[in-house]
Amino acid sequence: MLEVCGLKKTYTAGTFRKSHIKAIDDVTFHINKGETFGIVGESGCGKSTLGRCILRLTEPTSGKIVFNDTEISSLSKESLRTIRPKMQMIFQDPDSSLNPRKTIGKIIAEPLVIMGMDKELIENKVKELIRHVGLLPEHIDRFPHQLSGGQNQRAVLARALALEPVFIVADEPTASLDVSVQAQILNLLKKLKEEYGLTMLFISHDLELVKHMCDRIAVMYMGNIIETASIVDIFREP
Numbered sequence: 001m002l003e004v005c006g007l008k009k010t011y012t013a014g015t016f017r018k019s020h021i022k023a024i025d026d027v028t029f030h031i032n033k034g035e036t037f038g039i040v041g042e043s044g045c046g047k048s049t050l051g052r053c054i055l056r057l058t059e060p061t062s063g064k065i066v067f068n069d070t071e072i073s074s075l076s077k078e079s080l081r082t083i084r085p086k087m088q089m090i091f092q093d094p095d096s097s098l099n100p101r102k103t104i105g106k107i108i109a110e111p112l113v114i115m116g117m118d119k120e121l122i123e124n125k126v127k128e129l130i131r132h133v134g135l136l137p138e139h140i141d142r143f144p145h146q147l148s149g150g151q152n153q154r155a156v157l158a159r160a161l162a163l164e165p166v167f168i169v170a171d172e173p174t175a176s177l178d179v180s181v182q183a184q185i186l187n188l189l190k191k192l193k194e195e196y197g198l199t200m201l202f203i204s205h206d207l208e209l210v211k212h213m214c215d216r217i218a219v220m221y222m223g224n225i226i227e228t229a230s231i232v233d234i235f236r237e238p
């Protein structure tokens with residue numbers, strides 16, 4: 001489903017004296033359809049940059065990304081627009097991705113409105129999404145600040161699923177939540193993955209979470225993948 005080959009990303013910082021940060025050095029891996037693939041590694045090793053580059057929310061410096069036989073790394077911005085709905089990204093902090101001035105219903109409807117879907121269809125779709133992510137009908141008219149962090153992250157999931165994506169990048173999706181809520185959101189993500197038949201890239205610094213969520217994982221260190229293995233192999237008792 002997804003192939004990443006020789007991906008590199010170098011950030012250039014500073015205007016006068018330029019410095020270059022190799023966030024991703026040379027990364028190659030693939031994700032099979034229906035798989036949850038984990039990227040684990042300490043803070044700053046390049047995980048988020050990798051996730052963003054795959055969706056071209058950040059432009060890679062070089063390398064190839066192939067998604068369902070389409071080489072997205074060489075697509076124009078225009079052509080990307082037709083593929084984007086199929087690939088969604090979920091970030092760690094729901095507060096920063098939810099517009100505080102919009103109701104939860106409006107937020108979830110955003111992508112459907114952009115696609116020009118019929119008003120009545122949107123309403124039904126939003127109700128269905130709300131139910132799927134475990135929110136209540138009355139939450140539709142609330143604002144993000146009136147809901148808990150976990151409920152807001154459920155809304156983020158609902159919005160991400162609105163256009164029926166086939167691939168999701170979840171970047172530390174529970175890092176800003178209380179530990180008790182974390183498990184609920186992770187289990188929801190697992191359930192939704194099955195229901196929607198998603199393929200997922202799951203990014204975390206926490207090996208326990210990755211172990212809980214993923215079929216195979218890659219360990220990242222300073223911009224490189226240093227090991228790839230199935231969960232069964234990694235956690236096999238010696």
Ligand code: ADP
Nearest residue numbers: 011013021023042043044045046047048049050
């Ligand atoms: P992780 O997600 O593993 O914490 P990141 O991908 O966020 O890692 O960061 C990898 C490296 O790239 C870090 O050294 C970070 O400081 C740097 N970096 C990330 N984003 C930018 C940016 N927009 N501009 C410059 N450097 C960046």
Ligand code: ADP
Nearest residue numbers: 055056057058077081084085087088089090091
């Ligand atoms: P621009 O269109 O100015 O380049 P961006 O690069 O921020 O703006 O976003 C381009 C497109 O990417 C937007 O139309 C938006 O629909 C989509 N997009 C933004 N964030 C995400 C995300 N988290 N997941 C999937 N698509 C996104």
